[in-house]
Amino acid sequence: MRTPSSSSSSRIKVLTPCCNKIGLKKGPWTPEEDEILTKYVSIEGEGRWRTLPKKAGLLRCGKSCRLRWMNYLRPSVKRGHITLDEEDLILRLHRLLGNRWSLIAGRIPGRTDNEIKNYWNTHLSKKLISQGIDPRTHKPLILNPNSSSDDNHIIISNNKTNSSSSPSSSSKLANNDNLNTINPNPISYNINNNNNRPEEITSSGDCQHQSCYAMLVNYDDDHMNIAVTTEGDDGMNCCTDDVFSSFLNSLINEDMFNCQNQQINGTLQDFDPFIASSTLSSNQNNPKRSMDE
DNA sequence: AATTAGTCCAACCGCGAGTTT
DNA sequence: GAAACTCGCGGTTGGACTAAT
Incomplete structure (x- = not known):
């Protein structure tokens, strides 16, 4: 946690036990600590990391517990x-x-x-x-x-405009755990592309939900924007995770990618020849590999 | 055998953003 | 609406290990 003095925002942070390192252990985890944490999470479940150390009897901060669980102890790792x-x-x-x-x-x-x-x-x-x-x-x-570090990278934001959202917010919006609940706006995928001029096309995707989405790709001076708009049964965005998965899959999967290339008259191929070639070669042994594996 | 340099990776840190109070 | 709390992200660090000298 940030201390008030180190914060760049106007919000005043009060030191919490998680921030106050006095008395808390740091460094590598011992097998005993791992066992305590594993046992506790298996009973109580993930979450409530801040209070977990005290309840579990660990002299660690919540962030450390979460990191250890997520990166090492989780059974799915x-x-x-x-x-x-x-x-x-x-x-x-x-x-x-x-x-x-x-x-x-x-x-x-x-x-x-x-x-x-x-x-x-x-x-x-x-x-x-x-x-x-x-x-x-x-x-x-x-x-x-x-070229800048973000050239040709997709920036995902919950803003229709070409906002330069922070990495963390972008990731959160693209995370399946969050998409359905916190994203009231269309997701726009911005791909920097210095070589393309303004262009606009529309496409559609496959989703099991009604009133699913339209995909808009347009180029401005520096970006390719792919806006995915979804509207579900309840009028809210119901399937942006599906959309995102489909979209990512389409970029990774050879067949779908080639389809997209045709739809945008080859501009995407110009944008990303590496993907096309690498996907072609890598999928020779596994042509139907999906990113949802 | 001892020392130095390089590599690897678990863990820490600062920060932003969402949620709760 | 504001403050406090919580979570999760990406960048960075430091110690263990290995290779080279």
């Missing part, structure tokens, strides 16, 4: 090396999403954002550099030295 398929998926997702680690992790079962982030920083970024590719932009290092 897959241990072991990242497979080639997973690596390929990470590369393509990062190409689309940038450093949205939680979002990427959400598409790779059993892997945590921290694990993927570490794997990226220690393996994949170096691998791309060795291949002459900028790991931030996925473009050749020589050809585009002045």
Whole structure:
């Protein structure tokens, strides 16, 4: 937690036990602590992290408990090396999403954002550099030295305009746990693209809900915007997670991606040739692989 | 064998945003 | 409506381990 002096906002934060590190243990977790935390969460469930340490009898802050559970103790966490398929998926997702680690992790079962982030920083970024590719932009290092770090990355916001939403808010909106409940507005996917001029097309997607969505892609000077509007049975956005999954799948999956390419007259292919080629090659052994695996 | 350099990854930190009071 | 609380994210750090000298 932030202390009042370190906060950039006008909100005044009061030190809470979670912030006050006095008496709280830091550093690596012991097997005994792991056992206590695992036992407690298995009984009480996830959440209420702030009060968990006291109730469970742990001398840790809530954030530390949550991190330990999420990244290590959770039963669904897959241990072991990242497979080639997973690596390929990470590369393509990062190409689309940038450093949205939680979002990427959400598409790779059993892997945590921290694990993927570490794997990226220690393996994949170096691998791309060795291949002459900028790991931030996925473009050749020589050809585009002045490109920003967000070039060609999808920015997801709950604003119809091209707002430059923060990574955290973007991730939260794209998280399936939150989409149905907190997003009253259409999601817009903004993809920076310095090479395309204004253009507008409409498309549709498949969703089991009625009054589902329309997808609008338009280019302004610097961005490609894909706005997904949903309206469910109750008039609220009922299936933005479905939409988001479909959209992401469409960008990853070869067939759907090619379909999108045709719909937008090849402009997306210009935007992202890497995806098209890498997907083509990577799916040769698993052509129907879905990101929802 | 000792020291240094490099790598890896679990954990910490600051911060923003949503929720509750 | 404002303040306080809580959660979760991405960036960074530091210690353990390994390789090189």
